[in-house]
Amino acid sequence: MLSRSSLVKRLTLMIMFAVIAVLVVAGMSFNMLSQHHFRMLDEQALSEKLESARHILSIQTPGTSLEALRLQLRALLGAHQDLTAQILTSNGDVLFSDLKAVPIPDHYKRAGQDDIWEWQDQSHNFRGVTSQVVIQGEQAPGTIMLMLDITSHAHFFETLQRWFGFGLVISALVSAGLGWLVAKSGLRPVERITKVATSMSAGSLQERIPLEPVPLELQALILSFNGMLARLEDAFIRLSNFSADIAHELRTPVSNLLTHTEVVLTRKRDLDAYEDNLYSNLEELKRMSRMIDDMLFLANADNGLIIPEQVDIELDGLVSKLFEFYQLLAEDRDIRLTLQGKGIVCGDRLMIDRAVSNILSNALRYTPQGNEISVQIQQTADNVTLTISNSGATIDPQHINRIFDRFYRADPARREGGPSNAGLGLAITRSIVQAHRGKVWCTSSEQMTAFHIAFPVGRQPVSDRLHR
Structure with a gap:
């Protein structure tokens, strides 16, 4: 040793x-x-x-x-x-x-x-x-x-x-003494760094080591250490918020289950009342099950455990099938669905279908009655960009960069969400896109909001290859 x-x-x-x-x-x-x-x-x-x-x-x-x-x-x-x-x-x-x-x-x-x-x-x-x-x-x-x-x-x-x-x-003895003094003095900044690192805790992650008294040779180390602290602070804040959001989101269905069950058990009831209560509890359990599945998906994505399949996917065909699925809901609210362009990507069909579906359902939820949701696909030599645009209230710039966070909603009044909306859809979309080496972002101005998804270019469509 x-x-x-x-x-x-x-x-x-x-x-x-x-x-x-x-x-x-x-x-x-x-x-x-x-x-x-x-x-x-x-x-x-x-x-x-x-x-x-x-x-x-x-x-x-x-x-x-x-x-x-x-x-x-x-x-x-x-x-x-x-x-x-x-x-x-x-x-x-x-x-x-x-x-x-x-x-x-x-x-x-x-x-x-x-x-x-x-x-x-x-x-x-x-x-x-x-x-x-x-x-x-x-x-x-x-x-x-x-x-x-x-x-x-x-x-x-x-x-x-x-x-x-x-x-x-x-001279050897004198140089040893002077060397010890010089080394001790020169390493004093390292001792300060050690003290700061030792004093770090979950409640003091916002502290940073100042650069002014540190020699040039150690400034790169200090910058890296401060950067690590910033990343830890951000991860800790997100984890704390995520834990609080999970407790907050699960509290409502659990509270509903307890309330319904307690009410039913207050007195003897007929069979139909028990059956109605079980159906109601089943809806809450399904909501909790979907939420848990989504959180497990996000946890796997964060740890790089999501491995997409690699198949050719024609985005225009995928969007057309989603339009058929959402057509009835769109007709009920007199919302028009339009599609322009085409493109092909290489990836997992079910994952990409889920990512686009999350954005479409989100657009249907916030588009005013009688307006339009348009989907545009543009293919270049490097990537394929899918843009979903809808009219509606402009998203404040302070929320633009956070709407892909888990459980985040720009409107605090709708914090609890709907029965099928836990605030995880856009977070799942971002994880799916990143797993396909793509990127997703949002723009909003003048009562028009657009979500953009960019994928690397896949292989050529089969139909085009046959025509050639």
Whole structure:
């Protein structure tokens, strides 16, 4: 199981490791550059002494004594306290030696021309050069060896590395402390978000986290969180209203059932009275059954459990059959039903029939006597739009976007609805249309109301395919 550590701890460790890595790289770079610098200085000193010695050995005048030559070499090479020198003739005789009790290994005497070599003798470190020199009066070139004692350099680098180690430990501890303070301060907005989220309840969903004191990096998170709160608040309000509406709608039939039953049971009655009461109760039970079925349908639709069949449906034929069904009701109120256009959609015939029927029944209920309900079907390359228009009272704009909500009615005076009208028809219509990847909306102005349903285009009608 993976260990879980706090974000402050993680950020602190990350800052500390970053500081350590930077210091290690900087320290190693400084150490390498320093060693290179000292090496260059040593090589420059050896080179200068070598060239000077070559000059003295090559330009000595005839008659110059060997002792005078050695004095010149000693003046040149002995001035440097860390420098050790030895000059050998071609036959191996020592022309000049200032080894200071430091014997040079033989293999360094045979080193390549001007090769820089390093050597350690017990607690001393040396850097030297071996080269061939021309000695005036000698037929063959001699050998010169120059060697610098660089022990002080080694001690300097050891001290430097030791102090760097101490500094690295102290820097790690200081960076850890500063990192903890920085992480704690930087995550303070997250703590505020956590407090607000912890304090959230069903009664405080309207609260939002302010964006002003929040860093830019966290504003996207805050916007997403506030958006989630808004969606939760909307869903909670709708659920609360839905629960209240269910109780409100079921209260009437249940109350009617109780009242009728209590009245009948107050005294002995004949068989016809009991039969009439049972028929009355049956009507209320049917209404409750339809309401429960509609609510189950909507619940399935909300959870994506409605899977429509995929068959070709000619909308003009479907509307014509619905006109036949509603014809008698329309004639009783002297309402004309007209249909224009045609189109085809791919979907579930029973569901689409129910969606269009809900809007038609709604239009018949609110259309004044002697007016007209018109249905227009328009097909384009992308969709098929079915528009059902009827005259009547204009719907207030504040109700337009809510008439598809469950149990919502624009007229509070008709809150209870009729025996067959529970306020779920338009909500069911919207769920059916959305299940078919379509959309439904309403427009109302100048005593004219229209419901529009747009479906994606289905396959071509069979009749048209046969004609072609």
